[in-house]
Amino acid sequence: MLPATVSDADDADDADDADDADDADDADDALDPLSAVTHPDPYPYYRELATHRPFFRDQRLGLWVAAGAREVAEVLSHPDCRVRPPAQRVPPALAGTAAGDLFGRLIRMNDGAAHAPLKGLLMPLLAAIDPAAAAHRAAALAELIDLMAADTALSAERINGVLFTLPVVTLADLLGLPVAVDCATAVAVAAHVAAFAAAQSPLADANTVQAGALAAQWLGNWLANAEPATGPLPSLHVAAHAAGIDAQAVSANTIGLLVQACEATAALAGNTLLRLGRGKVPSGTSPEELVAEVAVSDPPVQNTRRFLAADAHLCGHDVKAGDAVLVLLAAASCIGLADGKCPWTFGHGRHACPGDRLAQALAGATVRALLARGAEPAALARAFRYRPSLNARIPHFC
Numbered sequence: 593m594l595p596a597t598v599s600d601a602d603d604a605d606d607a608d609d610a611d612d613a614d615d616a617d618d619a620d621d622a623l624d625p626l627s628a629v630t631h632p633d634p635y636p637y638y639r640e641l642a643t644h645r646p647f648f649r650d651q652r653l654g655l656w657v658a659a660g661a662r663e664v665a666e667v668l669s670h671p672d673c674r675v676r677p678p679a680q681r682v683p684p685a686l687a688g689t690a691a692g693d694l695f696g697r698l699i700r701m702n703d704g705a706a707h708a709p710l711k712g713l714l715m716p717l718l719a720a721i722d723p724a725a726a727a728h729r730a731a732a733l734a735e736l737i738d739l740m741a742a743d744t745a746l747s748a749e750r751i752n753g754v755l756f757t758l759p760v761v762t763l764a765d766l767l768g769l770p771v772a773v774d775c776a777t778a779v780a781v782a783a784h785v786a787a788f789a790a791a792q793s794p795l796a797d798a799n800t801v802q803a804g805a806l807a808a809q810w811l812g813n814w815l816a817n818a819e820p821a822t823g824p825l826p827s828l829h830v831a832a833h834a835a836g837i838d839a840q841a842v843s844a845n846t847i848g849l850l851v852q853a854c855e856a857t858a859a860l861a862g863n864t865l866l867r868l869g870r871g872k873v874p875s876g877t878s879p880e881e882l883v884a885e886v887a888v889s890d891p892p893v894q895n896t897r898r899f900l901a902a903d904a905h906l907c908g909h910d911v912k913a914g915d916a917v918l919v920l921l922a923a924a925s926c927i928g929l930a931d932g933k934c935p936w937t938f939g940h941g942r943h944a945c946p947g948d949r950l951a952q953a954l955a956g957a958t959v960r961a962l963l964a965r966g967a968e969p970a971a972l973a974r975a976f977r978y979r980p981s982l983n984a985r986i987p988h989f990c
Contacts, residue, residue: 625650625657625918629894629985630978638923647907655916656909659923663907665930667917669941670906673898674703677914683792689805690812691791697844700852700943709835714845717824719946721766723953727880730762730957736775737761738965746966748975748989751865754962755858757782759954763853767846768823769815784810785850795980811847852947853954855984856937859892860955862987865962866890869973879963880956887952888929891937894922895983922985 625641628634638659646660658667667673681702686692699707699714737757760782764771771778784807790796791804820826825846832842864886867873873882900906900915911917921936930940938945945951963969972989979986 625920626982629981639926642923642927655918657918659920661924661928664919664924665940666907667898667919672900672902672904674901675701677899678901685801690809691788691805694808694844697841698848699845710837710841713828713831715946717828721950723949726766726950727953727957730758733761734758734961751962751967751989755861756786758958759853759857760785760850762954764850768820768825769818785854789851789854815843855986856892857951857955859984859986861958863890864959865969866973866987869969879959883952883956887935887937888925891922891925892984893937894985895920
């Protein structure tokens with residue numbers, strides 16, 4: 593849907609990959625397909641892979657790697673390449689928690705016919721939201737969020753907060769959820785969405801997982817008591833009930849939409865601020881135009897994963913059931929766009945995001961709001977780091 597989530601949570605499989613990432617840091621900072629995500633400039637490396645090693649086995653990481661545009665498309669379209677390991681529906685760290693229960697109901701983290709009816713309702717709902725209306729609403733909600741920071745300078749901490757709050761609150765409002773009743777509610781909803789998203793990472797420690805479980809429970813309770821009178825959610829519930837779809841699945845995937853508006857959209861807006869701060873932006877370029885360019889040249893979601901449900905011949909290689917494929921969306925972006933129009937960061941094939949235009953509109957509106965409040969991109973570009981992640985490139989301003 594929206595660029596997923598750092599959490600592209602299909603990378604939240606098991607902690608072994610986190611250990612692999614630590615090993616990569618120890619190896620004299622040598623680039624590999626995982627450490628590249630937060631490298632200052634991984635794109636020459638990605639271009640080399642896409643051109644000369646479009647599909648290969650990384651023995652140290654224990655993963656197949658798809659880097660070429662053709663190979664990325666083949667993996668993402670292959671019927672035996674699943675978003676989760678067949679025997680591991682929920683990441684082990686989340687199993688048995690409220691976060692695991694919520695995760696297990698997300699249609700973007702599942703394959704198969706059982707989830708098709710709800711997907712058939714959610715995808716047109718998201719695609720029908722007008723990006724221009726979303727940007728306009730974000731501008732209004734930015735003023736609401738300002739109340740929380742009255743008489744407070746636009747610090748780096750506040751900028752980070754806006755990046756993670758405004759897109760989530762705007763999407764929730766567009767869906768008809770009561771987030772605009774007061775600024776405290778808006779900020780609380782966004783904070784719990786971010787906590788649940790963070791828990792899905794294989795880098796999450798025990799405290800982060802526990803916080804994510806509490807956040808999932810909080811969000812579920814809040815949504816159960818929210819009574820949207822406007823927006824598409826009432827119609828969605830009616831249609832889902834008529835189709836025999838479990839109400840809990842509808843609620844879980846409503847939260848899932850908010851999660852998809854969280855980390856990756858914050859990353860897209862943040863990387864756009866970095867591009868502005870580094871200069872070399874043609875005069876007259878609008879934030880919206882720059883966001884569209886950054887989605888290709890410095891994408892928020894750098895990779896995703898697929899897991900083989902059966903033996904297959906994939907990209908000219910024999911792969912085995914249980915094998916994992918790291919799909920380098922950022923590498924494919926170096927040499928071409930998905931479907932000739934949609935940046936690879938929004939996916940391809942049956943799990944492609946129908947909300948790519950909406951995500952870019954929310955990121956553009958967030959950049960506009962920050963610039964209007966005095967954000968200085970050049971200063972931001974001098975003091976930032978990338979948040980630890982195995983798949984998302986999210987700047988944290990210091």
